[in-house]
Amino acid sequence: MALYGALNEILAGMGLTGRLVARTEADSQPPAIAGLPVIGTHMRPNLERVLAVSPDLVLQTAGRGEAEEAAASLSRLGLPTAVFAMADFPGLYSAIARLGQLTGEPDAAAKLVAGLTARLDAVAAKTGAAERPTVFFEVRSGSLLAAGQGSMVDAVITAAGGKNAVATDKKIVRLADEELLRLAPQVCLTQRGPMNPEARPMAERPEYAALPCVRNGRNFLVDEAVFSRPGPGSVTAVEALAALLAATPVPEARP
Structure with missing residues (x-):
């Protein structure tokens, strides 16, 4: 279960949308998650609702105190929780690789990173030394x-x-x-x-x-x-x- 929309997008890019069991109020993409139970907001998830869907893993992003405290609260309740810092592209790629390890899908993660890298390389080739x-x-x-x-x-x-x-x-x-x-x-x-x-x-x-x-x-x-x-x-x-x-x-x- 992801408490941040971009983590849903990463899992979707790895072909793992079907593993998601809930979503936040603000997140309805990809379309396949729109019908999932809503567990509150990114920074203020309802702890009882989260426990009710019994996630094997909760995903959150770093950088906002309330968001990290929410992750810590869920961890104290015994739910495995992973927090990711993504402030640049190396950080994004690292998060994807880590998700690949946590989900047992390292090859899917590597394929997603390779695709994203190729797209950035294509842009760089066009911008050149302009x-x-x-x-x-x-x-x-x-x-x-x-x-x-x-x-x-x-x-x-x-x-x-x-x-x-x-x-x-x-x-x-x-x-x-x-x-x-x-x-x-x-x-x-x-x-x-x-x-x-x-x-x-x-x-x-x-x-x-x-x-x-x-x-x-x-x-x-x-x-x-x-x-x-x-x-x-x-x-x-x-x-x-x-x-x-x-x-x-x-x-x-x-x-």
Whole structure:
């Protein structure tokens, strides 16, 4: 049983969806798990519901205190629990290999890693030595949050041929609008999803009219579940961003 959606995606990529016995409220992908019992949320699973489905193994991700405490609580109740840290592609591959060992399916894990690696290599072959545009990733609008360099988003930007405009090593960074204007990113991505449900392109917000990404028409909305959630979907995010970066930029508008 996985308490984090991307772990369901990994198991699906290994052909092991049929082993899942429950899901969280937010996770209904792949479609085969939609009818499974719901045991609460990623960070606050209902312990009684988890015990009721009798999982042989509970999977969780690291990085959030509440999520790790939930895993610890289940472990104290006697349920085998594994926690995974996936903040870059080596971490993702390590998690997949570990899942292969835990499920007794190392060959399926190796095949999944090989497929993901081949896709990233294909992107790298196309981007080559091209100049890397600066990319700003907006995690949440309003009280502005951005993706720093300690995140899978940063790994996605780098693998796609870009350079994170935010140099801070933290996973998520709070910025003032003035700082964003100073960074002057060439490309801006705004995620839409649970963390940013009212997402709007930066071009629709007057306060960002001077940004190069707005002047050049290179500000985009992207799916939070694909870009921010570490997992096999991160490779899909690399492919999508590489395509955006490869598109011919519109010349910067002059005042």
